[in-house]
Amino acid sequence: MYKPHTHCRACGYAKRGxxxxxxxxxxxxxxxxGLQPLANDFRTELxxxxxxxPLEVLVCPNCGLAQLSVVVDPKILYSxxxxxTSHSKTMLDHFNVIVEDIKxxxxxxxxxxxxxxxxxxxLSFLKNNPFEEVxxxxxxxxxxxxxxxxxxxTFCGMFTAENCDCQKQxxxxxxxxxxxxxxxxxxxxxxxxxxxxxxSLVCIEVPYYKDMLERGSWDQVYHEHLSxxxxxxxDWLVRETAFHIHKVTHYPIxxxxxxxxxxxxESSVKPVFKYxxxxxxxxxxxxWKELDRRKAEMIGQLRLIVTTAVTEGKRVVGYGAxxxxxxxxxxxxxxxxxxxxxxxNTPQKQNTFSPGSDVPIVTDKTLAFDQPDYCIxxxxxxxxxxxxxxxxxxxxxxxxxxxxxxx
Ligand code: TMP
Numbered sequence: 215m216y217k218p219h220t221h222c223r224a225c226g227y228a229k230r231g232x233x234x235x236x237x238x239x240x241x242x243x244x245x246x247x248g249l250q251p252l253a254n255d256f257r258t259e260l261x262x263x264x265x266x267x268p269l270e271v272l273v274c275p276n277c278g279l280a281q282l283s284v285v286v287d288p289k290i291l292y293s294x295x296x297x298x299t300s301h302s303k304t305m306l307d308h309f310n311v312i313v314e315d316i317k318x319x320x321x322x323x324x325x326x327x328x329x330x331x332x333x334x335x336x337l338s339f340l341k342n343n344p345f346e347e348v349x350x351x352x353x354x355x356x357x358x359x360x361x362x363x364x365x366x367x368t369f370c371g372m373f374t375a376e377n378c379d380c381q382k383q384x385x386x387x388x389x390x391x392x393x394x395x396x397x398x399x400x401x402x403x404x405x406x407x408x409x410x411x412x413x414s415l416v417c418i419e420v421p422y423y424k425d426m427l428e429r430g431s432w433d434q435v436y437h438e439h440l441s442x443x444x445x446x447x448x449d450w451l452v453r454e455t456a457f458h459i460h461k462v463t464h465y466p467i468x469x470x471x472x473x474x475x476x477x478x479x480e481s482s483v484k485p486v487f488k489y490x491x492x493x494x495x496x497x498x499x500x501x502w503k504e505l506d507r508r509k510a511e512m513i514g515q516l517r518l519i520v521t522t523a524v525t526e527g528k529r530v531v532g533y534g535a536x537x538x539x540x541x542x543x544x545x546x547x548x549x550x551x552x553x554x555x556x557x558x559n560t561p562q563k564q565n566t567f568s569p570g571s572d573v574p575i576v577t578d579k580t581l582a583f584d585q586p587d588y589c590i591x592x593x594x595x596x597x598x599x600x601x602x603x604x605x606x607x608x609x610x611x612x613x614x615x616x617x618x619x620x621x
Contacts, residue, residue: 216267216284219440222274223281223399224447241272244280244502245435245509250544251570252291253436253537256563263569264290267437271502278497279447280423285397286437288353288372292395295354297537299332301559304599306335308467312390312419313339315463319475320415321483322385327351327409329373330392334361341366345386356562375404383411390419391468394439403455406476413483416457416476418448425470427501429616432509433538433545434469446492448474461486469595469615509545515618516590517546524552529586530612532556533600534593535563535575542592542614544570556592557581582606590614 220240221228228238247269255264270283299305313336317323323344328337331350334357341348350361350368358370371377373392387409396402406416423442426434434442441447445462452458460477464470477483520530532539535558543553549571556568559578566575581589581604590612591597597613601621611621 215265215290216286216437219272219281219283219285219397222277222279223397223441223451224279225274225277225450227274227276239275241274241281242499243270243283244273244499245271245432245506247435247509247541247545250436251540252286253438253540253569254291254295254297255540255569256535256566256575257569258566261566266570269435269437271435271442273499273502274447277447277450278444278495278499279450280442280444280498280502282435282437282440284437285440288395288397291438292353292372295357297332298357298360298560298562299335302596302599304467304596308465309336309339311465312336312417312473313343315473316340316386316388316415316417317344319417319461320386321413325349325382325384326386326388327384329387329389330395331357331361331366331368333357334364334366334368336388336390337361337366338364347384349384373402373405374398375401375408382409384409384414385411386415386417388417388419390417391421391471393418393420394441394443397440399451400454403451403457407456410456410478412478412480414478415460418474418476419465419471420474421468422464422470422472423498424495427498427505429469430505430508430512431469431538431615432505432512433541433615436537436541438537443472443474444492444495444498445472445474446495449489449492452476456480458485459487459492462491467595512614512618513545516542516612516614519612519618519620520546520548520552520588520590523588528588529554530588530590531581531584531586532568532573532590532592533578533581533604534558534591534596535560535568536593538594539592540569540571542590543568543573549573553590554586555580557589578604585609588612588620 250269325347361368420443457476
């Protein structure tokens, strides 16, 4: 189900092995959640669960990239993926912003490839605006079907140097929240070389680790997120490739993300990025250790609020069956005794169970109908949108990040 990961996928630290004379020491272990179920393994009663795998973060002694100590088989993680991008207004607003930014940045705008194109929503914003030729690529069969039915031609499969079926060179290549899911970054970069030309623009959006550390959002650590990207690590990665960092832009989506624009080294466009931006990040070992301490504190706080409420006979539920909800539920050891259900607007998740805790996932209409005493907003990154939508809820919200608090 999973394999150990011991060398840095950005700078190659410890590639030649560990422990023998003259060879590298292991990467620093900075955060651990023990054995955890797969965060998006939402299954019905009859379906088999994928099982558990260790969840711990290592930091590279050389470039500082934080990465998981194991790699779960991507076939298990992605063949039927329940995360759908088009189900949130916050996300659609973000797409409107990045579409304009990408159009402004690109020097050629006829063809675009999106790697990890999900249900084709972002590409539908770009189709004929002004891109005449749009192509998606995603490993999840259920999502490719949705995209193709909307007229967004989508190749179903992982994007690898061998298997991209999209080898025609594109003016723009987009990969949003994809690199953190990929094990072999060198192969990914070779794939990018095949699908780009001299003036192509590559737009890589990733959750930014600094935001995650500042916000205390340790719940973004789960098996799909193999790495926690820094600008410094990206700079190390591109050194041996045909690309350089052209520019970095920061966005608030998903609790803080960066768009890293890459251009080929032979590009005629002068880079805006200065290496000082990467240097300014510093080396993150202590910050990651601090996140581990903060995690223990936050788990204790949420457990105390929930168990006190339950002891007083109050009903507690969750909202947003995000991957983050699975991390919280299992880290706190919650079961149906503490959390009656978790509401979610994704049809694929409804009538399934939260991985590990087996708490039922119900439709988002249940909150207004059922009126529990407390509702934990596990999709805290969408809290303003959710609170507005659920204005008829008369109980209290519990928001767990950046601090566990009752609203
Ligand atoms: P995410 O934080 O990983 O994007 O997941 C958010 C989850 O919350 C996703 O399963 C969809 C769900 N959700 C709702 O149920 N209602 C909403 O209004 C929003 C914004 C999200």
